[in-house]
Amino acid sequence: MKKINVFFLSRFIIGAIFLVSGFEKIIQPRQNFLYVIQGYDMLPHGSLEYIAASIFPLLEFLTGVYLIAGLWTKISLFAVLACTGTFIIAVSQAIIRKLPIEDCGCFGDLIGVPLWMILVMDISIFCMTVILLRHLKKTSFFSLDYKIVTIN
Amino acid sequence: MKIKMTRQIATIIVLALSVMAIFGGRWITGFYGKGHKLILENKKSKGNPDAGIKIVEYTDFQCSACSVGANVLHEFMNLYSDQIFLTYRHYPLPSLHPYAVKMATYAECSAKQEKFWAYHDYLFENARVISRSISPVAKMLGQAEQMQLDMEKFKVCVESSEAELTVLQEKDAGKKLGVRATPTYFLNGEMVVGSGNIKKELEKILGIPTKAPKDEKN
Numbered sequence: 001m002k003k004i005n006v007f008f009l010s011r012f013i014i015g016a017i018f019l020v021s022g023f024e025k026i027i028q029p030r031q032n033f034l035y036v037i038q039g040y041d042m043l044p045h046g047s048l049e050y051i052a053a054s055i056f057p058l059l060e061f062l063t064g065v066y067l068i069a070g071l072w073t074k075i076s077l078f079a080v081l082a083c084t085g086t087f088i089i090a091v092s093q094a095i096i097r098k099l100p101i102e103d104c105g106c107f108g109d110l111i112g113v114p115l116w117m118i119l120v121m122d123i124s125i126f127c128m129t130v131i132l133l134r135h136l137k138k139t140s141f142f143s144l145d146y147k148i149v150t151i152n
Numbered sequence: 153m154k155i156k157m158t159r160q161i162a163t164i165i166v167l168a169l170s171v172m173a174i175f176g177g178r179w180i181t182g183f184y185g186k187g188h189k190l191i192l193e194n195k196k197s198k199g200n201p202d203a204g205i206k207i208v209e210y211t212d213f214q215c216s217a218c219s220v221g222a223n224v225l226h227e228f229m230n231l232y233s234d235q236i237f238l239t240y241r242h243y244p245l246p247s248l249h250p251y252a253v254k255m256a257t258y259a260e261c262s263a264k265q266e267k268f269w270a271y272h273d274y275l276f277e278n279a280r281v282i283s284r285s286i287s288p289v290a291k292m293l294g295q296a297e298q299m300q301l302d303m304e305k306f307k308v309c310v311e312s313s314e315a316e317l318t319v320l321q322e323k324d325a326g327k328k329l330g331v332r333a334t335p336t337y338f339l340n341g342e343m344v345v346g347s348g349n350i351k352k353e354l355e356k357i358l359g360i361p362t363k364a365p366k367d368e369k370n
Contacts, residue, residue, distance in 0.1 A: 027177040029330040035345035036333075045348075065170050071162055100216075102248055112247070144166075148158050 007138040010128050014080060015067030017125070021107050022061025030054060036105030040090045041097075059083065070143020077133050084126040091119045181330070195263040196240040199229060203237040205357060207350075208338040210241045210326045213256060213275040214249030214283060221335040221347030222276045228354055235358070240272065242319040243326045243334050251283045256319040258292045261309035265301050274299075 025033050034053040043049045063079040066072055087106070094101055095115050103112035113121070132139045140146045209225065211218035229236055242260070244252030255275050262271035274295050275282070282288045296306050309315050326336070330343065337344045339357075344350050354360075 023173070023177060026174055027181050028332060029343050029345075031336075031343045031345040031349075032330065032332045035349070038346060038348070061174070062167075062170060065166060069162075069166050071159070071166055144162050145159075148162065 005138060005141050007132055007135050008141040008143075011067055011070070011073070011077075011132055011139050011143075014125055014129065014132075015064045015076075017064070018060045018080065018083070019064025019068060022057045022059070022064055024107055025057035026061055033057060033105070039099065039101050039105070040094050041099060042090055042093065056083075070140060070145050073140050073143055073145050074133070074136060077129050077136075077139075080129045081126065081133075084122045084129065087122045088119065088126065091115050091122065095119065194239065195266060196268050197238060198233075198269055199237040200234045201237050203235050204340075205232075205236045205354070206239075206340055207236060208239045208241055209335060210243035210322075210331045210337070211335040212242075212244045212249055212252045213259065213272075214252045214279050215245065215334045216279075217347055218335040219276045219279065221337075221350060222272070224347050224351045224354075226273075228358075232358060240268070241326060242322040243331055243336065244319060244323060245334060249283075251279075251288050253316065253319060254288065255279065255282070255292070257316045258296070258310055260315040260318050261306055262296065262299070262301060264309055264315075265305065267299055267301055270299055271295070 030050075030053050033056070034049060037043065037049050037053050037056075038045070043052060059079065060083060063076050063083065066076040067080065091104065101115055104115055104118040106113060106118055207225070209221065211221065225238060229238060242256040244256045246253050259268060259271050259275055262268050275292075278291070278295075282291045285291050293303075293307070293310075297303055329338070333345055335345075335347055335350070337350045339350065339353055344353050
């Protein structure tokens, strides 16, 4: 029986989560995600919130795409760490401050996820990503990175 | 060198496909967030129909941020009624607010008797009391009676599916415009989400010095 490559599977799942989450936010009006960011009350009101509302969905989407394609895998994994790290901080402070957030706003309109659940998910993704980075060779199985190196 | 070039080409191809996917997605959804065709005069409108500032609000009577937003608009309407034209649209969120659809239906029926705004104010001011009472329906009917609405017509209206259908149709129309959260406003056709943001935008248009907005979620 053939063994399933858990590292590849994890890379694919994390990539899919980022792709779907980013894409859903990108096709929505920016104001919706801006409102989500404002709800976390972390950034100073104004242009910084607007920049974050513009950049984060794009960063999430591209990270997801590159992770699934397996292109620049190491950089994509570091991008995942940076994103999930930021999410963990944002969600934790919202929970500690008891901010009135009913839905994390992470997946736009697709699904509503409560804060505690998304915190568990983000921590899991963060830990899994660290493991993937430690096993980069296995993680790069069936990836464009691997193909390019093999072909050349 | 060859490896680097190949990876660069792959990067460009993946990037190009991503951009195409984004534009494809936006094209399919019809570039949400624009509500230019929304401004309609009806029984749920108030202010000056020829005003330069036209607002369409999508709210839910049980949402506390919407209540804050209603107060903000109320203040602006009091001070600048000749400069603003406001239209109300229902956007109940029953998964968060169990009485939202019912409240919207009752408000819709009050609109049929030209008492929408008074009933609207009552619902926003008393949403918590209504939802926590033993009989929310009795409370809302009681208010309608107090406002001297034709109770026979009102009861027929709230019991028929027509008013609820209007509420749900308005919500669907909002969804097609990209409304996802409440309160969402279309200020001269441009989407603004949140009571703090609509306040800021109105202050900007009317030339009032802005204070940092503090918002409440749903």
